[in-house]
Amino acid sequence: MAARSDTSDLTESQRWLARSEAVIPGASQTMSKGPTQWVQGVAPSFVVRARGARVQDADGRWYLDLPAALGPIILGYGHPGVDAAIRAQLEDGITFTLPHPLEVEVAERIQRLVPCAERVRFGKSGSDATSAAVRIARAATGRDHVVVAGYHGWHDWYVGATSRRRGVPDVVKELTTTVAPWDLEAMRAALVAHAGEVACVVVEPIGTREPGEGELQAIVDLAHEHGALAIFDEVISGFRVGLGGAQERYGAVPDLAAFGKALGNGMPISALAGRAEVMEVLEDVFFSGTHGGEALSLAAARATLDVLQEEPVHEHLWRLGRRLADGVREQVARHALEEWVSVGGAAPWTLVLVREPHPGGEGLAAKSLLQQEMLRRGVLYNGSNFISYAWTDEDVDEVVEAYGGAFERLASALPDDVPAQLEGAPVGSVFRAVS
């Protein structure tokens, strides 16, 4: 391991981390924010405030923030319109004994914007919305099996089919078949293997790449041919790639869709939307929580949607996102890293991923080195580039330059000298390969 070369102070971060480890298992509420996902001794562990495109760590250093709280920050941290809406609602109250009109207003807005949204319900997390969608599909079809590609949250029906499935009963695991994203033949094979049993096919409409022409519609058609419902998990793509989500942009309408993240610009709100006939089962099916109609988040959602509708947010995200992706690709080429580094996703959310020279070894050494070098250049990096409306062309230039410098270090260390260049223990995978 290399000696620490960074001069940034991590004293307060490390103090908080030590306290956290004594009281919070995993030292975080969110796997990808915890210490296993950030190079220890190099990365800050705690953030105390954020503005626009940047966050400030517990020791006072500001970073450009690529993961942006894992996706919800679409307008920028501390957007004045959204923050004012939250403060104004606070004057009237947070949550009540009966529904608040905001529930109707925001649902109506989503109904107008999202193609599949004949009916809308709210939850707090993306997992609420995806799990409700699966339960509805099971109730509507009278079937139990689920065919799934992509990531869909922490609940049993999904996590049972991953490598982190401790605590999920085998009987639950057996009800989910996982296929690789975009592998239509594997999807068909799973539907055939479980003929008459599959309630739904659940996919992320954008993942490591955008869908090709007709690809999403082919998934919808395939599900329907086998009597299953098509569910799009738009927790990331929803409101980020366009007002009507990926379903509008790529022209394929699912039966049900889950939304979250960008809807509240950081406030905890998710939405489940779908065809009226399918959503009607919610008269019977139990999807209910104390905080489902919490009004501060709904006020934030209404204000976020106002800005998305009134200002050229999506034009900005696509233009800057393309500049960022093009700039990163140029740096990849300049350092001859094409074999090692991929740039994928869609412009408003790009993925910059590194292939590990020794997969299955101790942690993700190459990803860690890239993260370490980005941190030294003042950028938080975890693979996801979630830009926001607050980003400027200069921010993009700064990040591309940081990638360039980090790639130079990476290129000189690959394939065998990477661990020796690390100044802290390497980060690990959230999920290992599913056996």
Ligand SMILES: Cc1ncc(COP(=O)(O)O)c(C=O)c1O
């Ligand atoms: C595509 C997708 N679906 C579902 C979820 C789960 O959302 P949450 O973490 O809000 O429960 C996530 C979270 O990252 C996601 O990326």
